[in-house]
Amino acid sequence: MFSRSRIVLPSLLALGLLAGPGVAQDEGTPVKVAVSAIYSEDLIDEASFIGRGEAIDKVDIVARVSGYLQESLVADGAPVKQGDLLFRIEPDAYEATLASRKADLARTEANLDLARIELERKSELVKRQASPQSEEDIALANEKIAEADVQAAKAAIQSAELDLSYTQVTAPFDGRIGVVGTSVGDLVGPSTAPLVTLVRERPIQVAFSLTERQILRVLESADAELHELSEPGKTPDVFLTLPDGSRMEEAGKVVFIDNRIDTATGTMALRAEFANERRLIADGSFVDVNIQSMEPSTKLLVPQAALQRDQRGDFVLIVTSDQRVEQRYLTLGRQHETAMVVTDGAREGEMVIVEGLQRVRPGAIVESVAAGTPSDASGN
Secondary structure (H helix, E strand, O other), X not given: OHHHHHHHHHHHHHHHHHHHHHHHHHHOXXXXXXXXEOEEEEEXXXXXXXXXXXXXXXXXXOOOOOEEEEEEOOXXXXXEOOOOEEEEEOOHHHHHHHHHXXXXXXXXXXXXXXXXXXXXXXXXXXXXXXXXXXXXXHHHHHHHHHHHHHHHHHHHHHHHHHHHHOOEEEOOOOEEEOXXXXXXXXXXXXXXXXXXXXXXXXXXXXXXXXXXXXXXXXXXXXXXXXXXXXXXOOOOOEEEEOOOOOEOOOOEEEEEEOOOOEOOOOEEEEEEEEOOOOOOOOOOOEEEEEEEEEEEEEEEEEEHHHOEEEOOEEEEEEEOOOOEEEEEEOEEEEEEOOEEEEEEOOOOOOEEEEEOHHHOOOOOEEEEEEOOOOOOOOOO
């Protein structure tokens, strides 16, 4: 009997020790936790979409006349101004052609002078009845032919001057060039590869697409009709999140809205324009487009420190009026500073636990203090 008692007593003690903490919390030893209130704030609504940078002006610069490349005056990736000389094609053949056309003009002008003299002579003879009318008619026709020859010679000169001007390839607008695709001495012309690509970097546009539902949300937020979204005073501010996650400070404006829904994607195309002063948006780059509402609206916010997540989703631990812990699942919106927007599942003023989360469970009685007060000595 003595030996059996020695076995039973330690087992009972062990069971008492294991049950101790749970009993203490349930029976009157509430855990101290720090709480914070779910609050409301007037926020500007924002919707995010995927966009791509598109240069307003982008052109492949091609030689308009054939010839050997005499000079390349720009480096790869260099910024250029409108009118800057980029390339020079060997001009000798075009200068010679221009000189020949000028000689043709001088010859046709001499023929015109002769035709006019002949017409005057024939007209005088006809008046004296010393020559038949047909002779004057022939002289008149010869004068008109000579005048036409002069006009053709002048047009040929203009064409030759134009071809000669094309031997100097200039930038059609401000921008930055890409990789120069030719070398000095290459034979270039209209049918050869482009000399270089020029892209205007400032301003730049960002193209993105909205579904029908998203379009309705934007229209409701802006209190505008579809065609008014690109009008001053009606267009909402558009901001960009760059690939590195940073937000570009300058705002853009919607400048184009398509007039139809793409049946293949169910979306409508839009474009927003940005000054792009720091050249942070590149042609073809992908960015996040954020459209803001014109007026703020009241939103519920919950501190991020209160949020937890399991397989069902995001939840918080709420302290009820009788100091009991209640688990509540929330539907969340976007982040705002150190809080998250709550779209469903909570009410303003409800208290959520932000410190001590790991030491409580739903249904437990707690002693709550405001987060950050000296009486909150407990940690997680």
